[in-house]
Amino acid sequence: MNRSMYRNFGTHESIVAAHVTDVDGSDRAGIRWYEFRRSGGSWSLYQEGTYSPDTENRWMPCIGLSATGNIGIAYNVASSSTHPEIRYTGRKECDPLGVMTEPETILVDGTSSNNTNRWGDYNAMGVDPSDGETFWFNAQYNPNSQARTRIGAFKLDQCSPxxxxxxxxxxxxxxxxxxxxxxxxxxxxxxxxxxxxxxxxxxxxxxxxxxxxxxxxxxxxxxxxxxxxxxxxxxxxxxxxxxxxxxxxxxxxxxxxxxxxxxxxxxxxxxxxxxxxxxxxxxxLMPTSMTSSVTILTENFEGLGGSLPTAWSTNNADGDTPWQTGDNASASSTYYTVPTSNATDFAWINDDACNCQQNDVDLTFPSIDLTGFSGASISFDSYYENNSYNGDQELAELRVSVGGGASTSLGTLTASVIDDDWINQSFDLTPYVGNTNVELSINYSDGTGWLYGCAIDNIVIAGDGPIDIQQSVNTGASMSANLGPNSTVYFYDPISDNVMMSLENTSAFDFGCVAVEVDRAGNGAQEFSSTNAANYLADKTFTVTPTNNSSSSTYNVTLYYKESEIVGWESTTGEIRSNAEIVKVAGTNRIDDVTPANYASYSIENMNSTVGVFNSDVTFTSSFFSGFSGFGLGVYNPGIPGAPSADFSPSTSTDCAGACISFADASTSSDPAGISSWVWDFGDGNSSTLQNPTNCFVTAGNYVVVLTVTDGIASDNQSILITIEGESSSSQSADLCPGESITVGSSTYTSA
CATH class of the missing domain: 2.60.40.2030 (CalX-beta domain)
Structure with missing residues (x-):
């Protein structure tokens, strides 16, 4: 291939290239040419073609690209009847793609053959910078027994308007x-x-x-x-x-x-x-069409002291040394040296060191179950030379047995460059998915001769299975997607690709960028609006946060639950999944914000759901029209608050007639609206509707004071006994000498 040519046209960039190719499988040479383009993104193939209009050989092409996008190609031509000569062709930028449309033109005709084994490494092409359209080139031809160089130029007509x-x-x-x-x-x-x-x-x-x-x-x-x-x-x-x-x-x-x-x-x-x-x-893709990679088996043979891992086996029918484990020092010998680029332990077999029968020796893996997968593969590192000696050829291959049957070959191992490095091997196991007992083995045979060996490490068997359902909380790592008018989006955990929910916008409203996350997790149930266990919601709940919200636009929501999550909810509540509703708390609130004590202050919706199946798990679908917020699953019944509790205290419970006593209300209510009325009966014919009244008791006696409180749910009362004492009188005598005084109360008396 001669050098490629690049040009920037402003609207796009182009690269043209050409090389010789076998056009018919019989070594007839033709010109293969390409144009690659880029418009701000990645390079891509814009057009290509093969120029070989007859049975002659065309080779050593050089290609150019003009300022208007025309392409010119010059090259050599020869055949049994044509001496090496120089020709050119081209295409205008407006011509149909993939075709050289210009008539082939002979620049100079060759007149003699050439018997040397070197040709054409001087061919080259450029475009005249003065006009950007003239293709100048030089190439070899044969005017006699010695090749000569000819310089030529040509220009293609411009496209019509x-x-x-x-x-x-x-x-x-x-x-x-x-x-x-x-x-x-x-x-x-x-x-x-x-x-x-x-x-x-x-x-x-x-x-x-x-x-x-x-x-x-x-x-x-x-x-x-x-x-x-x-x-x-x-x-x-x-x-x-x-x-x-x-x-x-x-x-x-x-x-x-x-x-x-x-x-x-x-x-x-x-x-x-x-x-x-x-x-x-x-x-x-739909969730049912998505797959995730599941690791089925891994093995790196570390620290086994020469033995094989548990459930692995090796068998040499001739009774000689089978597969072993160890490091480079233990696995290498004079003529089979395992490269030190792998400094860990690995499985190996060394026929050179053994100089024994190692024909048809298996390294057998534990049986694996490939049911439930749509595809599977195995990869491992190996050092295997595929070498021979004295007419004997060694062979290493991967084999498979299904259901305990005879093993068949999946393919031979690709050979490493001798004494160079380990390489990675991979094989497709998809034809064996759906089987419960699949047994793989690496089989080594020395062809009954004295040969070399094989080393295996870092085995990974992986299957392509269905994606899972998100169970853990991913708050702060939600998936965001645009939910435009009349569109459906499936939301997945950004890290695991596990599905969370789908939202189907059945309106013309544009919700913009919508974020979905799992905000609570578990395999049981929790209180929501009621302390009644039957009304608990499933542990797992969701938060949906839109850029634009709407209180009237309709949508369908589908929540994805693991079977274990629903079984846990059913066990805790005594409910069954067919009764489950999708419950939504409005605004920017989450399900976890609601409790039996505060539920009445939230706007809560509950919609019957349709139960579906996702693989071996469960989905629930409901329709709403009041915007996105927090979602959960359960059977919603509003909690019933208890009656209010009347309570009060007097400033004193005992006093004299005429005393005024104050009363302080201490009643409570579970009604979010609180207590609406207080009715006091002081037992002396007086009453009050103040919350904290005062009453003056005029007459001595015992009085039962009753407070009745009422809220939006019910009424309650409490009573306290108040004792009022009357005025007291007494008499006594005293003997006074003349001039003595006595004081009674506020008065002083003096004897005469």
Whole structure:
């Protein structure tokens, strides 16, 4: 292959390359050529072709790319009737893709054969920088018995002012999205539309969407659909943003054409690439179609002291040394040296050291169960030379036995470069999935000769099984996805890919970026609005947080539960799954925020659910219309608060007639609205409706004071005895000498 050529056209970059190829399997040489393009993303093959118009040999091509996109190729030609000569061909940028359309032209004819074994390493091509269109090249030819070099140049005609798209087909992948846009990243697909040469009047272009299954504004947006083609701007890009959404849609299409207004000039529609079909490859799958890799068996043979691991076995029918375990020092010998790049222990067999019969010796794995998998594979490291000696050939292969039957070969081990390094081997086990007793073995045979050996390490058997259901809390590591109008999104744990829930927006409302997480986990049930165990909700609950919320837009929600999670809920509550409802607490609240004491302060909805199956687990689906928030599962019954509890205390329970006593209310209520009325009966004919009244007791006696309190649920009362004492009188005498005094109360009396 001669050197490739690169050019940046502004709207795109191009690389052209060419090499010789066998066009018919009989060593007839032809020219294989390629053009690769890039428009801000990754390089991709734009066009390719093989130039071999007759039975002659064409080789040593050199290729060039002009400023307008024309491609030129010069090369040598020879056959049994044609002496080595130089020819060229090419294609204009507006020609049909994959074809060299220019007539093949002889630059110089050869007149003699060449018997040397060296040819053509001087061939080269460049483009004249003064005009960007003339291809200059040099190549060899044979005017006599000695090759000579000829320098030549050619230039291709320009395209007529015909309008066309750059290509008729594009196939972007959603997974190519590299432009950040919240939770709806996108890939920019540039679709050039161009005119072959400068028109006599500016040509106005309008690009139209004419069909397709993709939805504008949801799957893609289109920009820059109008432009004017006129020197120096003979092309422009239509920009399509392909969104990497999370909708399971399969491949979708967009079809474009264009309208041309030549404004009285000579611009006309071309014959090719007049429409564009864009196929958007979806990267989203239903949960039932997704798989996860499950490790079935691993073994690295460490620290076994020469023995095999438990449940592994080896058998040498000739009674000589079978497979062993150990490190490089124990496994190596004079003519079989295991590379030291693996410094750990491994399984090995060394026929060189043994110099014995090691023909048909198995290293047998433990039996594995491949039921429940859609695919499986094995990989391991090996050092095996596939060597021979004195006409004997060693052989190492992977074998499989199903259900205790005879073993068959899965394939021979790929040989390492002798005395170089270990290599990794892999084999497909998918044909054996669904079987319960699959036994693998590495079989080594020395061909009854004195040969070398085999070493095996780091065995991994993995199966592709269904994805699981998320059980653990992943708050702070939620999955976010755009939930647009009339769309469905399946939400998975971002780390494990375990499924959590699906949301089907059945309205025209755009919820924007929606985050879903498991906020509580467990295999039992917990209190929600009631202390009655029958009304507990399942341990596992969810929080859904949208960018835009709506109190009237309809949607369906499906919650995914492990069988063990539902069995635990049923066991705790005594309920059955067919009675389960999806329960939602409105606002920014979680299920865990609600308790029997505060439930009445929350807006709670409960909807009957439809029970479904996901593999061996359970799904529940309900319809709502009041926005996203916290979700749980159970049977919701509003709790019934108990009656209020009347309680009060007097400032004193004993006093004299005429005393005024104050009363302090200490009643409680489980009604969120609280106590609505207080009725006091003081037992003396007086009453009050104040919460904390005062009453004056005029007459001595015992009085039962009763407080009755009422809330929105019921009433309750409490009574306390108050004792009021009357005025007391007494008499006594005293003898006083003349002039003596006595004081009684506030009065003083003096004897005469």
């Amino acid at each position: 015909t309008v066309q798209f750059n290509a008729a087909v594009y196939e972007p992948n959603e997974s190519d999205a590299d432009q950040s846009n919240g939770c709806l990243d996108y890939y920019v697909l540039n679709i050039p539309i161009k005119i072959g040469s400068d028109p006599s009047q500016p040509a106005d272009i309008l690009v139209n969407i004419t069909g397709g299954t993709a939805t504008p504004g949801l799957d893609y947006d289109i920009f820059n659909t109008t432009g004017t083609l006129d020197d120096p701007n003979l092309s422009f890009n239509v920009e399509i943003r392909v969104y990497n959404d999370n909708y399971v849609e399969g491949s979708e299409t967009i079809t474009l054409d264009y309208s041309l207004n030549p404004n009285g000039g000579n611009a006309i529609a071309g014959l090719t690439n007049q429409t564009v079909t864009i196929t958007i490859n979806d990267d989203d």
